[in-house]
Amino acid sequence: QLQLQESGPGLVKPSETLSLTCTVVGGSIVTDDHYWDWIRQPPGKGLEWVGSVYYDGDSYYSLSLKGRLTLSADRTWNQFSLSLTSVTAADTAVYFCARRGRGNVLQGSNGFDVWGQGTRVTVSP
Amino acid sequence: SYVLTQPPSVSVAPGETARITCWGDNIGTKSVHWYQQRPGQAPVLVIYFNSDRPSGISERFSGSNSGNMATLTISRVEAGDEADYYCQVWDKAPDQHVFGSGTKVTAL
Numbered sequence A: 001q002l003q004l005q006e007s008g009p010g011l012v013k014p015s016e017t018l019s020l021t022c023t024v025v026g027g028s029i030v031t032d033d034h035y036w037d038w039i040r041q042p043p044g045k046g047l048e049w050v051g052s053v054y055y056d057g058d059s060y061y062s063l064s065l066k067g068r069l070t071l072s073a074d075r076t077w078n079q080f081s082l083s084l085t086s087v088t089a090a091d092t093a094v095y096f097c098a099r100r101g102r103g104n105v106l107q108g109s110n111g112f113d114v115w116g117q118g119t120r121v122t123v124s125p
Numbered sequence B: 001s002y003v004l005t006q007p008p009s010v011s012v013a014p015g016e017t018a019r020i021t022c023w024g025d026n027i028g029t030k031s032v033h034w035y036q037q038r039p040g041q042a043p044v045l046v047i048y049f050n051s052d053r054p055s056g057i058s059e060r061f062s063g064s065n066s067g068n069m070a071t072l073t074i075s076r077v078e079a080g081d082e083a084d085y086y087c088q089v090w091d092k093a094p095d096q097h098v099f100g101s102g103t104k105v106t107a108l
Helices: none
Strands: A003-007 A018-025 A034-041 A048-053 A059-061 A069-074 A079-084 A093-101 A112-115 A119-123 B009-012 B018-023 B032-037 B044-047 B061-066 B069-074 B083-091 B096-099 B103-107
Touching: A003 A093, A003 A112, A018 A034, A018 A093, A018 A119, A048 A069, A048 A079, A048 A093, A048 B096, A059 A069, A112 B044, B009 B018, B018 B032, B018 B083, B018 B103, B032 B061, B044 B061, B069 B083
Parallel strands: B009 B103
Antiparallel strands: A003 A018, A018 A079, A034 A048, A034 A093, A048 A059, A069 A079, A093 A112, A093 A119, B018 B069, B032 B044, B032 B083, B061 B069, B083 B096, B083 B103
């Protein structure tokens, strides 16, 4: 059974770079049928999509984070990663990694069907 | 950017039916996915492509989508259904995934 596991520091200072990794267990990130995504949830608030990466490195980002965000995929380690620069308190959130089906031309993109348990990141001096 | 609007809360007596709405401009032309999130846990996909259920999800969960509104219906509500529910769509242009604001379901 596929499982996702986020890892990274729980505390980041303002203006620094947040780096997180999601390790895929029980399956491979090299799949034509799936994208690998990040979603975050600020304390007490709703879900916010962050961005998507394909196993070959093709990626696209939330317009609200574009310019600060880089996503990458590592086939060797079966992982994908997030790097968010110049963080502020507004980036404090639980960060989830998730798998999403590519869907099809008629119906569009599929939903996020496998999620990690989430990792809490606080931006504070 | 595309906006999805959900009621903040829905309350229903156990055994009754809960209907959670998700409003968006011409949402009926998009595919809607629904998630259940219990406190302190990761979301779980309960409906995809408007009305399909993943394996392992109770048949008490169903979905529909037409016009400007999508609906998640939970039949015969149980205490274990208490959670936050989010709708989500893919906005083709500009290639963004959008979540609704979330609805807290309470079994009275």
